[in-house]
Amino acid sequence: MREIIFDTETTGFDPKSGDRMVEIGCIEMINRVPSGATYHAYFNPERGMPAEAEAVHGLSDAFLADKPLFSACAQDFLDFIGDAPMVAHNAGFDFNFINAELALCGLEAVSRDRMVDTVALAKQRHPGAKLSLDALCTRYGIDRSHRTKHGALLDAELLAQVYVELRGGRQIGLGLVAEAHEIVAETKVLVRKDRPFRQPRPHAATAEELATHAAFLKSVDAPLWGEG
Structure with missing residues (x-):
């Protein structure tokens, strides 16, 4: 089974108010094991970066100035994700931005039928507990010491580990029916x-x-x- 674990960074909270996606990171998993294939890109949002957003992810106007527009990378992104389920933390937020960018390109939206939200999974598994990515990493003993700021690919890598735990643990990814x-x-x-x-x-x-x-x-x- 192929799944895409992904995260985005943006200029704000709402694409309807003009906020744009500035980074996306995707991890391919096959049978809940990272395959090593990734997709990662930065985008020029064609607008200024609010100070509050830059404080979260560290992506400045100067850094993003020479990055491509999303429209230049849209097909590469779509080719990478294919028709696989899309797993994200608070996935509705990320889907809103991806589909807003696709709409600006005149491309079809990614169906929400493919959406897997790890926040919803965590609520079911740990009702009443803290549900942030940091909190779940702590719960499952996942090292995030190298995470000083949010970054789409880094957060996707951490989420991939959390997702396996939320789905039942690392034994799921083992080849229990091996060659022997x-x-x-x-x-x-x-x-x-x-x-x-x-x-x-x-x-x-x-x-x-x-x-x-x-x-x-x-x-x-x-x-x-x-x-x-």
Whole structure:
């Protein structure tokens, strides 16, 4: 199963008021294991960066001045995400910005049917607990010491680890049916290919064992298991 874990950085909170996306980072996961494939880009927002937003992610007007417009990268982004589910923390926020940028390019929106929100998953798994990415990293023992400011690709990498934990833990990504094993559908038995198959040993009691058991029962007053 292919999934895309992603995060965005923006000039503010609302694309309807003119805020724009300035960074996106995506991590490809196959069967809940990072494949090593990523997509990362900065964009010139064609507007000034508010001081409050720059304080969060550190992306200044000067840094973004020579970066491409989203429209120049839109198709590369769409090619990378394909039709995979899209996983983000507070995913509605990120979907709003992605689809606003796509609309400005005259391109079709990414369907919200593909959206997986890790905040919603965390609410179900840890009701009443803090749900920030930092709080979840602390809960699951994920090292974020290198995270001094928000960054889309770094946050996506941290979220990928959190997502695996929210889905049940790291064992999900292990290849439990590896080269040395195969599931025999008819018997539902896990068989080691590197060992010879042995027929099950008989477990019926011998005549001597039955006689010993009968003698034992006679020594017990009114045994509950003596009838039948």
